[in-house]
Amino acid sequence: xxxxxxxxxxxxxxxxxxxxxxxxxxxxxxxxxxxxxxxxxxxxxxxxxxxxxxxxxxxxxxxxxxxxxxxxxxxxxxxxxxxxxxxxxxxxxxxxxxxxxxxxxxxxxxxxxxxxxxxxxxxxxxxxxxxxxxxxxxxxxxxxxxxxxxxxxxxxxxxxxxxxxxxxxxxxxxxxxxxxxxxxxxxxxxxxxxxxxxxxxxxxxxxxxxxxxxxxxxxxxxxxxxxxxxxxxxxxxxxxxxxxxxxxxxxxxxxxxxxxxxxxxxxxxxxxxxxxxx
Amino acid sequence: xxxxxxxxxxxxxxxxxxxxxxxxxxxxxxxxxxxxxxxxxxxxxxxxxxxxxxxxxxxxxxxxxxxxxxxxxxxxxxxxxxxxxxxxxxxxxxxxxxxxxxxxxxxxxxxxxxxxxxxxxxxxxxxxxxxxxxxxxxxxxxxxxxxxxxxxxxxxxxxxxxxxxxxxxxxxxxxxxxxxxxxxxxxxxxxxxxxxxxxxxxxxxxxxxxxxxxxxxxxxxxxxxxxxxxxxxxxxxxxxxxxxxxxxxxxxxxxxxxxxxxxx
Numbered sequence: 399x400x401x402x403x404x405x406x407x408x409x410x411x412x413x414x415x416x417x418x419x420x421x422x423x424x425x426x427x428x429x430x431x432x433x434x435x436x437x438x439x440x441x442x443x444x445x446x447x448x449x450x451x452x453x454x455x456x457x458x459x460x461x462x463x464x465x466x467x468x469x470x471x472x473x474x475x476x477x478x479x480x481x482x483x484x485x486x487x488x489x490x491x492x493x494x495x496x497x498x499x500x501x502x503x504x505x506x507x508x509x510x511x512x513x514x515x516x517x518x519x520x521x522x523x524x525x526x527x528x529x530x531x532x533x534x535x536x537x538x539x540x541x542x543x544x545x546x547x548x549x550x551x552x553x554x555x556x557x558x559x560x561x562x563x564x565x566x567x568x569x570x571x572x573x574x575x576x577x578x579x580x581x582x583x584x585x586x587x588x589x590x591x592x593x594x595x596x597x598x599x600x601x602x603x604x605x606x607x608x609x610x611x612x613x614x615x616x617x618x619x620x621x622x623x624x625x626x627x628x629x630x631x632x633x634x635x636x637x638x639x640x641x642x643x644x645x646x647x648x649x650x651x652x653x654x655x656x657x658x659x660x661x662x663x664x665x666x667x668x669x670x671x672x673x674x675x676x
Numbered sequence: 677x678x679x680x681x682x683x684x685x686x687x688x689x690x691x692x693x694x695x696x697x698x699x700x701x702x703x704x705x706x707x708x709x710x711x712x713x714x715x716x717x718x719x720x721x722x723x724x725x726x727x728x729x730x731x732x733x734x735x736x737x738x739x740x741x742x743x744x745x746x747x748x749x750x751x752x753x754x755x756x757x758x759x760x761x762x763x764x765x766x767x768x769x770x771x772x773x774x775x776x777x778x779x780x781x782x783x784x785x786x787x788x789x790x791x792x793x794x795x796x797x798x799x800x801x802x803x804x805x806x807x808x809x810x811x812x813x814x815x816x817x818x819x820x821x822x823x824x825x826x827x828x829x830x831x832x833x834x835x836x837x838x839x840x841x842x843x844x845x846x847x848x849x850x851x852x853x854x855x856x857x858x859x860x861x862x863x864x865x866x867x868x869x870x871x872x873x874x875x876x877x878x879x880x881x882x883x884x885x886x887x888x889x890x891x892x893x894x895x896x897x898x899x900x901x902x903x904x905x906x907x908x909x910x911x912x913x914x915x916x917x918x919x920x921x922x923x924x925x926x927x928x929x930x931x932x933x934x935x936x937x938x939x940x
Binding site: 412415418419422423426427465466467468469495496498499524525526527530531534545546550582585586587590591601602603605606607610613614615616622623624625639642643646647650651654 | 704726729733734738791795796800808885886887890891892893895897898
């Protein structure tokens with residue numbers, strides 16, 4: 399037994415990589431359709447959008463870049479599908495310079511799929527420097543902060559922005575964030591000052607740090623990682639890439655848990671041996 | 677029915693994406709030239725993309741075009757030249773590279789630090805400290821008269837049980853980092869409780885991190901599976917073969933060179 403445990407503890411790490419790869423690939427090729435349970439924090443975002451009247455102003459900030467695409471793009475697609483289905487006016491923007499092209503691509507794709515028109519039903523403002531200062535500037539005068547949109551069309555006079563002067567005219571806002579320049583910044587410099595309701599969508603890495611904001615009501619909902627995106631897809635009854643990835647996610651987690659348990663068992667078997675881990 | 681042909685640029689994009697993904701993952705075998713090539717490409721392209729976008733968005737859209745327009749419309753008005761002030765401050769930043777005039781950069785930095793602190797401090801205190809303290813000391817008996825909600829509903833943030841757990845967690849963790857008093861007796865119990873709370877928090881954070889990384893892997897695998905179809909000219913399969921063969925070839929060359937060195 400000890401010899402086996404010793405061999406296992408010294409196993410080539412590449413075997414573990416292969417195990418994880420297999421655990422992800424197999425369910426992707428042959429899904430087994432595990433059920434997806436919707437959490438209250440994701441439901442809160444859905445319910446708020448669902449309750450908005452038609453032509454309300456919905457601001458979606460793409461605060462991520464391609465390195466977080468697999469987690470946050472499905473969230474963006476699901477939110478946009480929901481917003482367009484509800485006939486909301488959508489304003490898009492990004493605080494991440496390298497995410498500009500990606501965000502515009504998502505807007506164009508979902509708008510084409512739902513038959514929405516740029517300038518009339520939605521506008522993508524693109525990126526502008528400043529971070530927190532940009533949010534304050536948008537809170538004072540949206541047209542000063544973004545004189546033109548991503549396609550260089552002047553923002554003043556756009557039908558989609560009719561009646562919108564600044565952030566106070568935004569009915570709901572969601573920041574899809576992969577780091578500091580995102581949900582927290584929007585809350586601190588936007589919602590807290592200009593009084594609009596907001597929620598967050600985040601990568602799994604930063605989600606635990608955002609729960610205190612959710613608990614205190616500083617954000618009214620939170621979509622966390624690919625799991626959160628899959629929950630949102632379940633709510634809008636439109637399965638997408640997040641739902642498709644959930645089986646693989648569960649299988650990989652199962653493999654990791656089994657490996658952690660086995661490592662602990664081997665550790666206890668070898669404990670006390672000379673040169674063994676302590 | 678035959679599938680619609682994809683545009684050549686989409687197919688080319690798929691080949692580049694699949695190739696670079698496989699090259700990056702080849703690092704899981706060991707550090708190799710394919711990984712280095714894609715790593716350098718990634719850094720170079722990211723910087724190039726950022727510079728071009730910043731030039732168009734910041735310099736042209738926010739400075740050059742409005743300045744040209746305002747001077748063209750009212751050349752005699754001093755207001756037309758107001759954008760030259762931030763432009764000058766931006767140029768002052770660059771004087772860091774010229775020692776003789778680098779003192780000018782202090783003006784720009786003073787502006788940035790002064791503005792940044794003035795804007796950030798009150799908002800940060802309000803959002804991160806006051807609001808969070810307010811939430812930490814939630815009343816156990818709500819003012820509405822609903823009574824002590826001691827039911828074990830962990831999903832409801834405002835339940836009495838959660839409020840008590842939160843209060844114990846905050847106090848014990850703060851006490852753990854309070855080093856002026858020796859952690860003995862009741863102090864040790866409190867500090868230990870703080871450690872348990874910290875460990876649970878780290879565990880939750882680590883669990884979420886693992887979930888996040890696996891999600892990224894799923895995203896890349898999804899693209900690789902998509903690009904392995906006939907519509908993309910079997911990009912993934914062809915490039916996987918190229919990657920494996922290149923690694924084998926590289927390994928053979930490296931081993932031969934090492935063997936020659938040993939003989940010498």
